[in-house]
Amino acid sequence: MNKRLMTPGPTPLPPQVIKALGQQVLHHRTKEYADVLASLSSGLKYVFATDYPVVTLTASGTGGMEAAVANCFRPGDRVLLVSAGVFGDRFYDICRCMGLNVTKLDVSWGKGIGAAEVLSHLTGDEKGVIVTHNETSTAARSDIETIGKALKGTGMFYIVDAVSSLGGMEVRPEDWGIDIVVTSSQKALMCPPGLTFLSVSQRAMEAARKNTSRRHYWDLCKAVDFLSKQPPQHPFTPAVNIVMASLEAVSLIQKEGLENVWQRHKRMGEMAREGVKAMGLELFADEKYASDTLTAVKVPEGIDGQEVIGRMEEDFGIIIAGGNRSLKGKIIRIAHMGYISEGDVLDTLKALEETLVGLGRPVDAGKALAVAKTIMDTGGTKQ
Amino acid sequence: MNKRLMTPGPTPLPPQVIKALGQQVLHHRTKEYADVLASLSSGLKYVFATDYPVVTLTASGTGGMEAAVANCFRPGDRVLLVSAGVFGDRFYDICRCMGLNVTKLDVSWGKGIGAAEVLSHLTGDEKGVIVTHNETSTAARSDIETIGKALKGTGMFYIVDAVSSLGGMEVRPEDWGIDIVVTSSQKALMCPPGLTFLSVSQRAMEAARKNTSRRHYWDLCKAVDFLSKQPPQHPFTPAVNIVMASLEAVSLIQKEGLENVWQRHKRMGEMAREGVKAMGLELFADEKYASDTLTAVKVPEGIDGQEVIGRMEEDFGIIIAGGNRSLKGKIIRIAHMGYISEGDVLDTLKALEETLVGLGRPVDAGKALAVAKTIMDTGGTKQ
Numbered sequence: 087m088n089k090r091l092m093t094p095g096p097t098p099l100p101p102q103v104i105k106a107l108g109q110q111v112l113h114h115r116t117k118e119y120a121d122v123l124a125s126l127s128s129g130l131k132y133v134f135a136t137d138y139p140v141v142t143l144t145a146s147g148t149g150g151m152e153a154a155v156a157n158c159f160r161p162g163d164r165v166l167l168v169s170a171g172v173f174g175d176r177f178y179d180i181c182r183c184m185g186l187n188v189t190k191l192d193v194s195w196g197k198g199i200g201a202a203e204v205l206s207h208l209t210g211d212e213k214g215v216i217v218t219h220n221e222t223s224t225a226a227r228s229d230i231e232t233i234g235k236a237l238k239g240t241g242m243f244y245i246v247d248a249v250s251s252l253g254g255m256e257v258r259p260e261d262w263g264i265d266i267v268v269t270s271s272q273k274a275l276m277c278p279p280g281l282t283f284l285s286v287s288q289r290a291m292e293a294a295r296k297n298t299s300r301r302h303y304w305d306l307c308k309a310v311d312f313l314s315k316q317p318p319q320h321p322f323t324p325a326v327n328i329v330m331a332s333l334e335a336v337s338l339i340q341k342e343g344l345e346n347v348w349q350r351h352k353r354m355g356e357m358a359r360e361g362v363k364a365m366g367l368e369l370f371a372d373e374k375y376a377s378d379t380l381t382a383v384k385v386p387e388g389i390d391g392q393e394v395i396g397r398m399e400e401d402f403g404i405i406i407a408g409g410n411r412s413l414k415g416k417i418i419r420i421a422h423m424g425y426i427s428e429g430d431v432l433d434t435l436k437a438l439e440e441t442l443v444g445l446g447r448p449v450d451a452g453k454a455l456a457v458a459k460t461i462m463d464t465g466g467t468k469q
Numbered sequence: 470m471n472k473r474l475m476t477p478g479p480t481p482l483p484p485q486v487i488k489a490l491g492q493q494v495l496h497h498r499t500k501e502y503a504d505v506l507a508s509l510s511s512g513l514k515y516v517f518a519t520d521y522p523v524v525t526l527t528a529s530g531t532g533g534m535e536a537a538v539a540n541c542f543r544p545g546d547r548v549l550l551v552s553a554g555v556f557g558d559r560f561y562d563i564c565r566c567m568g569l570n571v572t573k574l575d576v577s578w579g580k581g582i583g584a585a586e587v588l589s590h591l592t593g594d595e596k597g598v599i600v601t602h603n604e605t606s607t608a609a610r611s612d613i614e615t616i617g618k619a620l621k622g623t624g625m626f627y628i629v630d631a632v633s634s635l636g637g638m639e640v641r642p643e644d645w646g647i648d649i650v651v652t653s654s655q656k657a658l659m660c661p662p663g664l665t666f667l668s669v670s671q672r673a674m675e676a677a678r679k680n681t682s683r684r685h686y687w688d689l690c691k692a693v694d695f696l697s698k699q700p701p702q703h704p705f706t707p708a709v710n711i712v713m714a715s716l717e718a719v720s721l722i723q724k725e726g727l728e729n730v731w732q733r734h735k736r737m738g739e740m741a742r743e744g745v746k747a748m749g750l751e752l753f754a755d756e757k758y759a760s761d762t763l764t765a766v767k768v769p770e771g772i773d774g775q776e777v778i779g780r781m782e783e784d785f786g787i788i789i790a791g792g793n794r795s796l797k798g799k800i801i802r803i804a805h806m807g808y809i810s811e812g813d814v815l816d817t818l819k820a821l822e823e824t825l826v827g828l829g830r831p832v833d834a835g836k837a838l839a840v841a842k843t844i845m846d847t848g849g850t851k852q
Contacts, residue, residue: 088493096494096709107710108491110471111479111661113788144663145528146705149686161683183685272706278494280527280663280708300544300683302566303532322529323655325663325708326479327490405496 089403092434094222094250094380095273097424099331100338107278107331114326120317122333123324127313129336130283133275133344134252134267136259138285141309142332144325147249147270150282152180153304154266155216157286157294158243161185163213168204171195171223172410177216177247184299195221195413196382198228198375201236214243214265220251223410225382225419226371227251234262243290249273252283253339254351254379254423265290274351274379274423275339277332280325286310338425351378353466354422354431357458361435362420364454365442370417379423382409384416389445391415397444402437428462472786475817477605477633477763479655479662480807482714483721490661490714497709503700505716506707510696512719513666516658516727517635517650519642521668524692525715527708530632530653533665535563536687537649538599540669540677541626544568546596551587554578554606555793560599560630567682578796579765581611581758584619597626597648603634606793608765608802609754610634617645626673632656635666636722637734637762637806648673657734657762657806658722660715663708669693721808734761736849737805737814740841744818745803747837748825753800762806765792767799772828774798780827785820811845 091098099107112119123142130140143150159165165186167178170193181188191207193199204215215237220227230246237244243265248257252267254274259267265287271277286294286306294307303322312319339347358381359369370382385391391408392415398404409417420438422431435454442449474481482490495502506525513523526533542548548569550561553576564571574590576582587598598620603610613629620627626648631640635650637657642650648670654660669677669689677690686705695702722730741764742752753765768774774791775798781787792800803821805814818837825832 091494091496093496095706096496099494104491104493108487110487111474111482111655113474113476113479114662116788144708145532145686146707148705149528152686180685183688184683270706272494278708278710279497279706280711300567302563303528303535305566322531323478323653323662324529325527325661325711327661328663328708328711405499 089399089405090430091405092421092426092430093405093407094419094421094423096279097273097276097421097426099278100276100335100425102334102338103276103278103331106334107327109327109330111326114320114324117317119326120319122330123318126329126333126336127318129333129340133336133339134259134285135257135344136285138259138287139310139313140283140285141306141313142320142324142329143282143284143309144280145282146279147268147282148176150268150270150284151177151247152184153284153306154245154268155180155184155186156299156301156304157297157306158245158266158290159184159186159213160297160299162187164189164211165214165216166191166204166207166212167216168193168199168218168228170198170218170226170228171221173222173247173249174218177218181216195224196226196371198226200229201232204233205236212242214245216245218247219257220255220377220379222250222380223413224371225377225380226375227255227377228375230264231262234264238263243293250379250423253347256348259285259287271328271332276335276424278328280328281332351423353461354426354428355379355381356466357428357431357461358420358422360461361454361458364457365439365449379421381420381422382417383420385418386447389447391418393445394418394441397441398437401441404434404437406434432458472782472788473813474788475803475805475809475813476788476790477656477802477804477806480659480804480809482661483659483718483808485717485721486659486661486714489717490710492710492713494709497703497707500700502709503702505713506701509712509716509719510701512716512723516719516722517642517668518640518727519668521642521670522693522696523666523668524689524696525703525707525712526665526667526692527663528665529662530651530665531559533651533653533667534560534630535567536667536689537628537651538563538567538569539682539684539687540680540689541628541649541673542567542569542596543680543682545570547572547594548597548599549574549587549590549595550599551576551582551601551611553581553601553609553611554604556605556630556632557601560601564599578607579609579754581609583612584615587616588619595625597628599628601630602640603638603760603762605633605763606796607754608760608763609758610638610760611758613647614645617647621646626676633762633806636730639731642668642670654711654715659718659807661711663711664715734806736844737809737811738762738764739849740811740814740844741803741805743844744837744841747840748822748832762804764803764805765800766803768801769830772830774801776828777801777824780824781820784824787817787820789817815841
């Protein structure tokens, strides 16, 4: 039985993507492959809503985060890093490993951050600011738009981890002044895991060219230069089959239309939140910062979160995620990103309701589904 | 038409591998995936002929080379690097990017190196020695066994780039004293590109734990520690589909038997070399250092190497490689590694013969095939 991955990555692969993946490998220095890479890169510009070059590296999103740091900063550079959960903390670890003088601005788990708070923590010495768009461990988003607009003209580099948002939530590198947006293939972009994609501003490129930080595989200048060649190439052997599969996935987003994709995610987020609330459950994240791609739900007193997850998989074939670290057993996380439809969200709500009832939790039967269905039918709140 | 990749990576994927690749993605924190990873890691120990842990990182072989350097050495450390071609030079670039004080020992292209020459270039200050086993740009191998045995007990770290040899040529990490063997998925191992595999000695692990070099994604201690967990994991999201495909590929090697696989490559190498010589062509690499996985052939005076390659692909669907850098147009490289049989080598020789005749080069018709067939039938020189 193929299980449904309502997890925040990897997410289910569309059949077209699976088909493209399961093919004989192409040599990466052929014209045929160069055509694939050219189409993928142009498609990635579309989904990143940018004219900046978007490079494809063979690595996980964590590798992409390391690449962003290694190119924009030098050891000793002071940066302000906002952490609102596990993945903010991971970016902090990367900065420390890379020798930066990093100040961590801790945001309460379940909340996001806006421009005012970031500005109030700047000392004037920072070379850059790093923010997680959508914190996967808490399902809270930060307002990367106002932060970026407030940082414009300061000369600082602004790096955004959009690993669990890009392709499902609006991101606009130029308008929002983001020097590097990092994402990975296996979340809202519906591609198999194994690639990280980064949009790189001219300003970041110019700084990277003068930067002597220790990097080779993560050299974004080399990656951009190879991508600009005719025909385009990568400096090193890419994960060819994943690149071919990713082209299919990105084409699906192009066909649906990026604004429609964002709207679908917004609608699914609303359905999930209103649905679980109608079941009498409480959201983990402050709704002011609600994510469109992921919903975290507090597990009611007396019920074991791991048990909920186990039964959802066992009885309904639906895989959802638990909480990280101190939240283990205390929250469940339902992802609705990528190749996921409103119908999948309804099925998940139904499965959750039945699971809770099975565990002895009284639930107002059918209410969650009715609420979610209404949102689906009316199209949800427009952006 | 599916073309035959007689190139030194990517190499053709067996049908079982393609099938495993083209499946719905698994979540990487499930038991099902952990079972795959456990089997792959145990299979990799078999093909690496080692009891050291073999870690799987999502990156190309170049990334694996960077990881080896970042874990064994610190900026300023002195190392001796042997370069016998383009990929030795790449390892040199990596060492320089990582801040090492690196002495490059240049070996004439087409030749390899043994223990005596390496020892004679050591000053006593070196923290390590780095050697390319099989130089993909020239088809010459170095004698990594005698070098490793000579370095035993010196306290130096010995790193071997076995990217285009491992799985096709004998490598023995413990016996030969190799601290880190780096390879990548898409060469003799018959896996899709996108993964790099590294065997890591206890000594290298202990040093890496005390090493403060800047690395995060490349942290081999973390990779080994996660692999030792029950169930085994990766620190970061792996390229799940490629891992699943790689398990199939490694299983095929286990079924054939590693010694048989080495013997097949040795036989194919002999067939290719004797075959081209019987066509009146000259080998590029000194036969003393002949590779089992790859044969480089000088293009005869008056014939354009790129034309040979183009016709081989156009008329016979066989893709071979040209020369790198100054060798472009001057040599052709025929790979016989991975999912390649003696029959593929015969077909390639036949296609090359016909191509040369078509380009006006007189060739003793059928002689190459006869010579190669004899080697195939008699099993070639035993190891």
